[in-house]
Amino acid sequence: MIEGTDIRHLMGRSLELPCGAELKNRLVKSAMSDSLADGEGNPTEAQIRLYERWAKGGVALSIIGEVQGDPRFPEKPGNLVFSADSDLLTLQALARRASVEGAHIWPQLGHAGALSHSAISRPTGPSALQIGDFACAGMSVSDVEQLPQLYARAAMLAKEVGFTGVQIHAGHGFLLSQFLSPLFNRRNDQYGGSIEARARIVVEVIDRVRRAVGPRFPVGIKINSSDQLEGGLTEADALELVAMLDRTSVDLIEVSGGTYFPGAKACTDNVASGPYFVDFSARAKQVTCIPLQATGGFKTGDQVGAALASRAVDAVGLARTMVLNPALANDWLSGQAAAPAFPRFETVPPGGITAWYTMLLTALANGNESRFEVDLSSAIRLYEERDEMRSANWRERFGQA
Numbered sequence: 001m002i003e004g005t006d007i008r009h010l011m012g013r014s015l016e017l018p019c020g021a022e023l024k025n026r027l028v029k030s031a032m033s034d035s036l037a038d039g040e041g042n043p044t045e046a047q048i049r050l051y052e053r054w055a056k057g058g059v060a061l062s063i064i065g066e067v068q069g070d071p072r073f074p075e076k077p078g079n080l081v082f083s084a085d086s087d088l089l090t091l092q093a094l095a096r097r098a099s100v101e102g103a104h105i106w107p108q109l110g111h112a113g114a115l116s117h118s119a120i121s122r123p124t125g126p127s128a129l130q131i132g133d134f135a136c137a138g139m140s141v142s143d144v145e146q147l148p149q150l151y152a153r154a155a156m157l158a159k160e161v162g163f164t165g166v167q168i169h170a171g172h173g174f175l176l177s178q179f180l181s182p183l184f185n186r187r188n189d190q191y192g193g194s195i196e197a198r199a200r201i202v203v204e205v206i207d208r209v210r211r212a213v214g215p216r217f218p219v220g221i222k223i224n225s226s227d228q229l230e231g232g233l234t235e236a237d238a239l240e241l242v243a244m245l246d247r248t249s250v251d252l253i254e255v256s257g258g259t260y261f262p263g264a265k266a267c268t269d270n271v272a273s274g275p276y277f278v279d280f281s282a283r284a285k286q287v288t289c290i291p292l293q294a295t296g297g298f299k300t301g302d303q304v305g306a307a308l309a310s311r312a313v314d315a316v317g318l319a320r321t322m323v324l325n326p327a328l329a330n331d332w333l334s335g336q337a338a339a340p341a342f343p344r345f346e347t348v349p350p351g352g353i354t355a356w357y358t359m360l361l362t363a364l365a366n367g368n369e370s371r372f373e374v375d376l377s378s379a380i381r382l383y384e385e386r387d388e389m390r391s392a393n394w395r396e397r398f399g400q401a
C-alpha cells in the first residue's frame with residue numbers, strides 16, 4: 001500500500017516528452033468524442049466550456065476525441081473537422097481556453113474508415129468487407145497514399161490555431177486500427193500481411209505529421225494492446241508495433257484496447273474492475289523508451305499511484321472518471337482523495353454506457369450536471385436524436401455521402 005503523500009508526489013511530478021515539451025503532472029483526460037461540435041465541424045461555446053473545465057480542474061493534458069481531417073469519414077456528426085475552411089477563430093478560442101493553467105490540449109486526429117457514421121458517409125476501410133450486416137468499401141493504393149498528407153494538414157492546422165500537440169488515433173477499431181487488424185486488413189500489397197506491413201501506414205502518417213509540425217511539437221498516438229476480438233490484433237502484434245513506434249518520433253504512446261466493431265467489446269462498455277492495461281504497458285516498457293500512458297478502468301487515486309509506482313506507465317489516462325468529476329486532478333493532487341461514485345446499471349444495452357457518458361458530457365458543458373438524471377435507454381434515444389439533427393447539418397455543409 002502506497003502512502004497518500006507518495007501517491008500525490010507520483011501524480012504531481014512533471015513529465016518531459018521526447019520533443020522537449022513538458023506535462024505538468026501525470027494525469028491525462030483521455031479522448032472522448034463529446035459530440036458537441038455544431039454539426040458543421042466547428043466548436044460550440046458549450047464545447048469550449050467543457051475543455052476549459054478540465055483545464056481548470058488540473059489535468060496535465062486533455063485530448064479532444066475524434067477530430068476529422070476528412071469530413072467524408074467521421075465517427076459522428078458532432079465531430080470537429082480541421083480543414084482549409086474551418087472556423088479558425090472558434091478553434092483558436094477552444095485551444096486558448098482549453099489550455100489555461102498550463103494544461104496541454106491535443107486534438108485526436110481520427111478517420112473512422114469502415115466505422116464511419118453511415119448516415120453521413122460511405123464507410124471505407126483498408127479492404128472491402130461484408131461480415132453479417134456489416135459492409136464497407138475498400139481503399140485503393142492511391143487512397144492509402146493520401147492519408148499521411150491528410151493527417152499532416154490537420155496537424156499543421158492544429159498547431160497554427162494554438163493547440164499544444166496532437167494525438168494520432170490508431171486504436172478502437174477506427175481507420176489506422178483497422179489497418180493494424182488482420183480482421184479488417186485483408187490487403188496483399190505493401191500495406192497488408194505481416195504486422196510490419198499493416199503498421200506501414202501508421203509509421204508513414206507519424207513521419208509526415210512530424211515533418212509538418214517540426215521537432216518540438218508533441219505528437220502522441222493511441223493504440224490497442226489488442227482488439228479483444230477473434231482474428232483481430234493480438235498482444236504479440238501490439239508489442240511488435242510498440243517496438244516499431246520506438247523507432248519513430250512519437251512523444252507519448254497511449255495504450256488502450258477493444259473496438260467499436262458491431263457486437264465487439266468496446267473499452268467504454270467494460271464494467272469489469274480495472275485498471276485494464278497496466279500489465280501490457282509493463283511489457284511494452286521492455287521494448288520502448290517512449291513515455292507510455294495506460295488508459296482504461298482507473299477509478300481511484302490508489303490505482304493511479306500503484307500504476308505509476310510500478311514504473312509500467314509514465315502517465316495515466318482517465319475518461320469516465322473525469323466525466324464524473326472534471327476537477328478530479330486538482331482534488332487528487334491536493335489530497336482530497338475521494339474517488340467518484342460510479343453509477344451502477346442493472347442491464348446495459350449495447351452502446352448504452354457511451355451514450356450515457358456522452359449526455360453527461362453535454363450536461364457538464366452546460367454546467368447542469370447536478371440535475372442529470374437519465375437512464376441508459378433515454379440516453380441512447382437523446383444521443384441518437386441529436387445525431388440525426390446534426391447529420392442533416394453535416395449533409396448540408398459537406399454534401400451527400
Ligand SMILES: Cc1cc2nc3c(=O)[nH]c(=O)nc-3n(C[C@H](O)[C@H](O)[C@H](O)COP(=O)(O)O)c2cc1C
Pocket residue numbers: 030031032033034064065066108169171172222256267268295296297298317318319320321353354355357358
Ligand atoms: C463518451 C465516451 C467517448 C469516447 N470517445 C473516444 C474517442 O473519441 N477516442 C478515443 O480514443 N477513445 C474514446 N473513448 C474511450 C476513452 O478514451 C477510454 O479509452 C475508455 O473510456 C476507457 O477509459 P476509462 O475507463 O477511464 O473510461 C470514449 C469514452 C467515452 C466514455
